[in-house]
Amino acid sequence: MKTLVWICLIVISLLSLFPFYIMIVMSTHVTEDLFKGIPILPGDYLGENLHTVLRSDFLRVYGNSLTVSIAAVALAVLTSTLVGYAVAKFEFRGRKWLQLFVILTMMVPTQVGLIGYIIEMRHLGVGNTLWPVILVWAAFPFGGFFMIQFIRDSIPTDLLECARIDGCSEPGIFARIVLPIIKPGLATLATLVFLWSWNNYLLPLVTINKANWYTLPVFISNLGIVHRTDYAARMAALTMSTVPVLILFILGSRTFMKGLTAGAVKG
């Protein structure tokens, strides 16, 4: 029985890894060789393929994606933490309403307002830039919800009272007491926002149609038109855009898993 379970687990895990393996192997071959046989073993053409990819706009696109994700993380984490702190640790008129508001906002899918959002962005004069892809993260409902829970559970109210009695200002309390304590929560939220904004495809697809503002997902999905025949180079581009994220994930897998499961187990 035990061996059977192990065999099943190994087979499923191999199936999980297999497409990645194929992707990497294909990016190490000359395109013509890909169709002569079944590419199972790595070739020695990786350098050339990477070179082809780098000759295109790949680095700039990479830069765009990084800009978007870093800005998204900064914005989302900042606004979520502030609202989370207010709802979790203050008594004020409208607190209950605010909490309900955050929960309700979580249920509205972003696609519903997509057209309105794009028209709004055009009116603001930032239609065809990176701004629409960043600003959508300025208010991240899940983030707000997550931070309310996290701050409520991790910061003792007495501590805040003590600081107030000692004459510490409110921004001072937030910066010097609250932020250091909730560092793990910040890390979790940041990794999630980074991941989701990095992988986002629909929004940049419909907002950006200028090649120099492409983000990675849109750029890659358009590669078919650029390198029509160079399949190996396309696979190399895919490898370069997925593998760094995968490595980042493996390094921080503890934080990641915590974040992914955060919403579910609490209910």
Added chain:
Amino acid sequence: MWPYLFSLPFVAAYAAFQLYPVIYSFVLSLHDWNGIGAKTYIGFKNYVQLWSHDPLFVKSLWNTLIMMAMFIPVTLILGLLLAYWTFHLVRGKKLIQTINVLPYITTPVAIGFIFSYLFDWQTGLVNLLLVKFGWVQEGVYWLQNPWSSRAVIALMVIWRNLGYFMIIYMAGMTVIPQDVYEAAKVDGSSGFHTFRKITMPLLRNISVFLVVTSVINGLQLFDEPKLLYGGWSGSVQVGGPDNTALTMIWRFVDVSFISDTRFGYASAIAYSLFLLIVVFSMLSYRLTAPKEDQR
């Protein structure tokens, strides 16, 4: 004063970048507008047109539901099994978990590319292997046949989400107190019986969460089908063979940004989708939640 100041950025940003667009889209859905010319108010005509005279919309809804019926049960069952097996491992727990979550982290774009390569008729690895081992005479037209194309899309979703379901279930299992299992063992329960009578019922809430969220996300299926057909072959065809892979969001995006700019009509699609999401998520909650939780 301070709590209001702290909440302000979030509330203001939400109002500006999400609430306003949502309301504006609703207003648009009552108009006939191509994005450039004048808007004409037409009341609920867009909705009437959509639900009674648009076979493609109805088909896209149907397609989405069929694909959901394919991937939700499979992911749920496999995810639970995988979690159960992995949870009781002595060694390698972490490794199996990490490996299986990798697909979930990957950009859907990459997944679309890889799968459209794997299932390509001429150059795809799946056909090459099938032919090589002599199981079929000639390659199968995976992506040209209505049912197999839907199945491939479902497979992509399963492949991507399985690890996620697994870690969610495992997180749920850590919450189950161990003495429940001890007691079951004393009473002579073991293996499959324990799994069915103890583990599964105690994970009920997790299953409800997973079903409801995958219904919500499933109705918004877009990346996988779009990229499966726009990936490897680089084609710009919409909807797959005879529109059998067309999902609601794909239809929405196509009407508003790709083939056309019928913003009013597309907004009506978006709102209908929103309505469907509300209805289906409540329905799936009702069907899966334990009786005493239903209100």
